[in-house]
Amino acid sequence: MDKFEKLSGVAAPMPMINIDTDMIIPKQFLKTIKRSGLGVNLFDEMRFDDDGNEIPEFVLNQPAYRDAEILVAGDNFGCGSSREHAPWAIKDFGIRCVIAPSFADIFYNNCFKNGILPIALPQEQVDVLMAEAEKGSNARIEIDLEAQTVGTSDGEVISFEVDAFKKHCLMEGLDDIGLTLEKISSVEDFEAEACIARPWV
Amino acid sequence: MSPKTLYDKIWDAHLAHEADDGTCLLYIDRHLVHEVTSPQAFEGLRMAGRGVHAPDKTIAVPDHNVPTTLDRANAATMTEDSRIQVEALDKNAKDFGIHYYPVSDVRQGIVHIVGPEQGWTLPGMTVVCGDSHTATHGAFGALAHGIGTSEVEHVLATQTLIQQKSKNMKVEITGKLAPGVTAKDITLSVIGKTGTAGGTGFVIEYCGEAIRDLSMEGRMTVCNMAIEGGARAGLIAPDEKTYEYCKGRPHAPNAEQWDTAVAWWKTLYSDDDAHWDEVLTIAGEDIAPVVTWGTSPEDVLPITANVPAADSFTGGKVDAAQRSLDYMGLTAGTPLNEVEIDTVFIGSCTNGRIEDLRAAAAILKGKKVKDGLRAMIVPGSGLVRAQAEEEGLADIFKDAGFEWRLAGCSMCLAMNPDQLSPGERCAATSNRNFEGRQGRGGRTHLMSPAMAAAAAVTGKLTDVREMM
Numbered sequence: 001m002d003k004f005e006k007l008s009g010v011a012a013p014m015p016m017i018n019i020d021t022d023m024i025i026p027k028q029f030l031k032t033i034k035r036s037g038l039g040v041n042l043f044d045e046m047r048f049d050d051d052g053n054e055i056p057e058f059v060l061n062q063p064a065y066r067d068a069e070i071l072v073a074g075d076n077f078g079c080g081s082s083r084e085h086a087p088w089a090i091k092d093f094g095i096r097c098v099i100a101p102s103f104a105d106i107f108y109n110n111c112f113k114n115g116i117l118p119i120a121l122p123q124e125q126v127d128v129l130m131a132e133a134e135k136g137s138n139a140r141i142e143i144d145l146e147a148q149t150v151g152t153s154d155g156e157v158i159s160f161e162v163d164a165f166k167k168h169c170l171m172e173g174l175d176d177i178g179l180t181l182e183k184i185s186s187v188e189d190f191e192a193e194a195c196i197a198r199p200w201v
Numbered sequence: 202m203s204p205k206t207l208y209d210k211i212w213d214a215h216l217a218h219e220a221d222d223g224t225c226l227l228y229i230d231r232h233l234v235h236e237v238t239s240p241q242a243f244e245g246l247r248m249a250g251r252g253v254h255a256p257d258k259t260i261a262v263p264d265h266n267v268p269t270t271l272d273r274a275n276a277a278t279m280t281e282d283s284r285i286q287v288e289a290l291d292k293n294a295k296d297f298g299i300h301y302y303p304v305s306d307v308r309q310g311i312v313h314i315v316g317p318e319q320g321w322t323l324p325g326m327t328v329v330c331g332d333s334h335t336a337t338h339g340a341f342g343a344l345a346h347g348i349g350t351s352e353v354e355h356v357l358a359t360q361t362l363i364q365q366k367s368k369n370m371k372v373e374i375t376g377k378l379a380p381g382v383t384a385k386d387i388t389l390s391v392i393g394k395t396g397t398a399g400g401t402g403f404v405i406e407y408c409g410e411a412i413r414d415l416s417m418e419g420r421m422t423v424c425n426m427a428i429e430g431g432a433r434a435g436l437i438a439p440d441e442k443t444y445e446y447c448k449g450r451p452h453a454p455n456a457e458q459w460d461t462a463v464a465w466w467k468t469l470y471s472d473d474d475a476h477w478d479e480v481l482t483i484a485g486e487d488i489a490p491v492v493t494w495g496t497s498p499e500d501v502l503p504i505t506a507n508v509p510a511a512d513s514f515t516g517g518k519v520d521a522a523q524r525s526l527d528y529m530g531l532t533a534g535t536p537l538n539e540v541e542i543d544t545v546f547i548g549s550c551t552n553g554r555i556e557d558l559r560a561a562a563a564i565l566k567g568k569k570v571k572d573g574l575r576a577m578i579v580p581g582s583g584l585v586r587a588q589a590e591e592e593g594l595a596d597i598f599k600d601a602g603f604e605w606r607l608a609g610c611s612m613c614l615a616m617n618p619d620q621l622s623p624g625e626r627c628a629a630t631s632n633r634n635f636e637g638r639q640g641r642g643g644r645t646h647l648m649s650p651a652m653a654a655a656a657a658v659t660g661k662l663t664d665v666r667e668m669m
Contacts, residue, residue, distance in 0.1 A: 016524070017517035018397055018497050022635040027616045031266065031282035033240035033289050035350075045637050050623075074517050076398035079431065080635060081614075082333040083238065084349035102398055105433050106333060106347050113351035163365065165224045177251070180226060180359045183218050184254075187361055190217035190228055191255075200454035200462050201230050201258075201326065 002115035003173035007096055007143040009069030012059045013133035017074035021107060024078070024086040038085055039092030060093075064136035070143070072126065072133045073100040077118075078107025087114045097143055099150065101126050112166045115173065117145060119160045128156065145171055204472035206369045207438050208404045211344040211469070215327045217361055226361040230326040231343075233312045234261040234299070234353070236290040237616070238331030242354035243293040252297065254360040259299040260321055263287045264311045265616045267304050269579050269606035274305070283617065297357075310582025310608035313337040313550040317421065318582055320450025324439035324466040329356055334550045334632065336427040340420035341447070342439035342469050344404070347428060367433045368478035370403040371471075374411035376485040381666040383490075383560065384419030385552060385630070385649035387411065388426040390488045393501030394481060400432030403479065406471060407437050411485035417446040418556035425551045426632055429498040438470040492537055492662055493634045493647040495525030500634070504652070504664045508535045528636055529644050530624065537662050540646070544627040545576040545657040546639070547650050548606075549613035552630035553581025555588050557650040562594040564654035564668055570602035571660035577604040577619070579611040603657070615640045628656035 029041040047058050054061045060068065071090070077100040078086060087110045090098070098111070099119045111118040121129070132139050132152045142151035145167060150158045169176055180187075194201065205213070218226040232255075239261070246252065253259055266283035267273065276284060287304065294301035302309045308319065313334055316322045322338045328345035329335060331353040338345035352362060372391055392399075405427050412423065420437045427435025444463055447453045454462040489503035500522075502509070510533035511523035526533065531540065547553075547561050558580065570576045578598050580586035586608055589595050595605050612619040613631035621627055621643025630653050634645040646662060655663040 015517070015520075017521050020635045022633070022638050026637055026641070027614050030237050030616065031280070031286055033244070033286060035241050045641055050641075076401070076431065079397055080333065080633060082331055082347035082349055084351060087349075102401055104398075104431060105401060106349060110349035110351065113349060164222055165363070176363060177249070177355050177358050180355065180361060180363065183226065184359065186218040187226065187228065187359060191360075194228065198325075198462070198465065200323070200458040
């Protein structure tokens, strides 16, 4: 997994609430057996018309945001389906960080498995960053995972919370399956005990 | 010992390892797998030279992509990319030695219907699947939730998940439901109250007389949509109905183990003085037959209400509601029961079980689908289909003018050929009314099977109580 330490980039504003995973990556693109190549289909139905032409008003089609690396969004980002194709598409497009007042549980976890940092902040702070994002490509947002801070172009610094283990894995780019396999003897001990207590399982 | 909730008890019984930093490894008793979210996970195992840790606890079935038309044995009914995904599951199941119900097996169906039907899902278990509607299995008092593909790979390799404990929410539905009101109306009404993010960070336990009165099928409908309220999982404590449902199923405890199993299952309830981080109480008699009007499952209103105005909401919901109204082609103030529909879809992991088909048949008996309407019933599994045929329900559907399909996810997420066209309006018993969910530009109204059947007869959203 790609490491995430610091990021300085353009943030695209998407003030909608309840941006669901069907919007992020519609179902017709789930028929792949790979993890890569989904960026061209990110937000497909909002980004392209029926003939496949770009819809100019959509934020990621605007010149200032075509290379955005950060997304600032409304409440409950990533709700709906468990499809990891959503973070795969976001990452493949080039976005490494999503900031919102809240995230759906499964999407939030999926981000960390793919080198994406989801940052949940109170609405007032998201409003500040949304206003910053509205300024376009002249305003770069600085993210420092080690320090757990988001900085605006005006020098405002906002702190965020992140689980220590998830932070560690993201900063080191760790494969958590490998980490769990180091503890597999504990799992096997548990299995042996459970097999006696609940043999029908 | 400090009092515990049902969730606390299941959590404690599955904690395989806790690190000094509090990171927990939760042991997984059942891992359900389907063709869309698993190919990359199996590929990951192969690349790393890893195997499946517990193949005997891993159960696979293709459901999302498979056509539901009667000619689906003909490979040409599937697009090439769908066929590749199904074939990949065939191969992965064989290579890794996991339990498998292929498309040709009568037991094939939607993974969340097959699991309970075959007795894989049992009280007190931990159940995961790369599908958000895994919450369904919570109806058995099993801790069940959806996971992403990386976590699918993690469970395949280690039979555990790295987890943090959720908070406890109690949702109590008191008293009796009024006639015409079903499990679907309960679960939609709860989301209407909590909102789609209201459950984020929680495991919900549903309780109260109205929940106890539900059949296992109804309880599965309630828990299925816990994820639509944002919760990690929904739970209902097991009782005699649960044991009765499980008894004799192919993978339920055998006669020798049965009494020990039931004795443990009887300990699975929330202690009287357990701590709840949040409590929501709704009186059963206050719940009406409901429909959704917008593009979020929280956009719920009684069928007797009018389409709301965007400015009747606050905050970010004002813009969201306006966007929904535009997308849905609805005008504020229109009575919901005057909204005309083009299509009816009865099925999905929310409402594709035998009881759902019985409820639809009770409304449709001796009636006809409105002229020009497209109507289909997609049973949740091959065994549900067989039972519906045996009970004469299939004849009622066919006589009424419904298409009687084979089992699969079908138009719930429209990954197979069952899709809506732009602007096509559908009365659906599924779980999501998101933009484009049932096909680009398609308009979805969620409701119970009885309400969908009533809509099929009249051609518009209809109060089922007028047809009872």
